[in-house]
Amino acid sequence: MKTLLGNAIDSIQIGVEDHESDDPRRVLSAVRNISAGVLLLFKERLRQLSPDGSDDVLIKQFIRPARDKDDSISFVGKGSKTVDVQQIKDRFKDLGIKTDWTRVEAIIKVRNDVEHYVSIESESRVKELIADTFAVVRDFVSDELDLEASELLGEETWLAMLQVSEVYEAHRKECLAELEQLKWWSPGMARTAEYLRCVHCESDLIKPQTVGKRLSITQRIVCTACGGAMDLIDIIQPALDECFYADQYISMSQGGNPPLDYCDECSTVTYIVDDGICITCGSGHKHLKCIRCGQGLTGEEQQYRGLCSYCEHQATKDK
Ligand SMILES: [Zn+2]
Numbered sequence: 001m002k003t004l005l006g007n008a009i010d011s012i013q014i015g016v017e018d019h020e021s022d023d024p025r026r027v028l029s030a031v032r033n034i035s036a037g038v039l040l041l042f043k044e045r046l047r048q049l050s051p052d053g054s055d056d057v058l059i060k061q062f063i064r065p066a067r068d069k070d071d072s073i074s075f076v077g078k079g080s081k082t083v084d085v086q087q088i089k090d091r092f093k094d095l096g097i098k099t100d101w102t103r104v105e106a107i108i109k110v111r112n113d114v115e116h117y118v119s120i121e122s123e124s125r126v127k128e129l130i131a132d133t134f135a136v137v138r139d140f141v142s143d144e145l146d147l148e149a150s151e152l153l154g155e156e157t158w159l160a161m162l163q164v165s166e167v168y169e170a171h172r173k174e175c176l177a178e179l180e181q182l183k184w185w186s187p188g189m190a191r192t193a194e195y196l197r198c199v200h201c202e203s204d205l206i207k208p209q210t211v212g213k214r215l216s217i218t219q220r221i222v223c224t225a226c227g228g229a230m231d232l233i234d235i236i237q238p239a240l241d242e243c244f245y246a247d248q249y250i251s252m253s254q255g256g257n258p259p260l261d262y263c264d265e266c267s268t269v270t271y272i273v274d275d276g277i278c279i280t281c282g283s284g285h286k287h288l289k290c291i292r293c294g295q296g297l298t299g300e301e302q303q304y305r306g307l308c309s310y311c312e313h314q315a316t317k318d319k
């Protein structure tokens with residue numbers, strides 16, 4: 001039987017071969033194989049750390065307690081289902097196993113995108129995936145598995161990945177440097193720039209067509225991966241959501257003010273609360289505090305001419 005490590009190597013090697021083939025139908029297969037390979041490497045680490053006789057407890061989705069002959073209790077794996085991405089993440093955290101989760105999540109996202117919307121099989125997304133995988137595998141294999149990635153995957157696969165990754169990273173750096181030249185309206189908007197993607201092919205290898213003295217929301221953006229063009233306004237909303245995703249999640253699950261708010265002027269949810277500016281129309285909230293109780297006002301409450309919804313309710317009741 002092939003080991004997990006053997007399967008991980010096979011998957012990544014075949015994925016890279018898929019990518020090098022001229023057959024466009026193999027793009028999907030490249031994404032699937034490469035992302036699967038990364039997850040198998042992670043599982044291999046969990047397998048290695050599982051105690052002997054525990055039925056590979058750390059890679060099993062379900063765990064059950066067992067009583068040994070000497071009455072000691074231990075946990076063993078149950079069934080054949082193995083851990084999913086979230087469980088791998090949790091167990092890595094518990095066991096102090098480190099990897100670059102931002103890149104891993106980018107890999108998983110490309111995988112999910114191709115599974116759900118077959119149209120996002122763009123060439124540049126696969127190159128990006130290979131670049132991310134290259135960095136993740138290089139560090140994980142040497143830091144956690146104590147092996148050399150080039151030896152493990154074989155010179156041929158490793159050099160092919162290195163080349164794609166270097167070209168991609170250099171290109172990405174150029175694009176980011178040009179995006180940085182734009183006169184972003186606020187710090188939050190500047191942060192969002194890093195998350196912008198082409199509306200046609202989803203690539204992040206995009207840059208401004210020209211850089212003017214002032215930034216307009218209809219700024220022309222060109223994609224160096226597919227050659228398409230778009231306006232900034234066409235792509236800013238998803239970038240903003242992704243940029244503030246973690247803060248938004250924390251505010252929803254643990255309370256606190258959400259980082260983004262509704263803009264009463266242009267009816268979008270692109271108002272950055274910390275910056276006090278809507279990055280679609282450039283306006284701020286007209287009323288910041290309730291004139292009656294001093295409570296901070298949300299975008300939805302702007303319609304009450306300076307009152308919060310509670311005070312507005314009280315005022316109309318009194319009439
Ligand atoms: Zn594009």
Ligand SMILES: [Zn+2]
Nearest residue numbers: 263266278281
């Ligand atoms: Zn607005």
Ligand SMILES: [Zn+2]
Nearest residue numbers: 290293308311
């Ligand atoms: Zn009030």
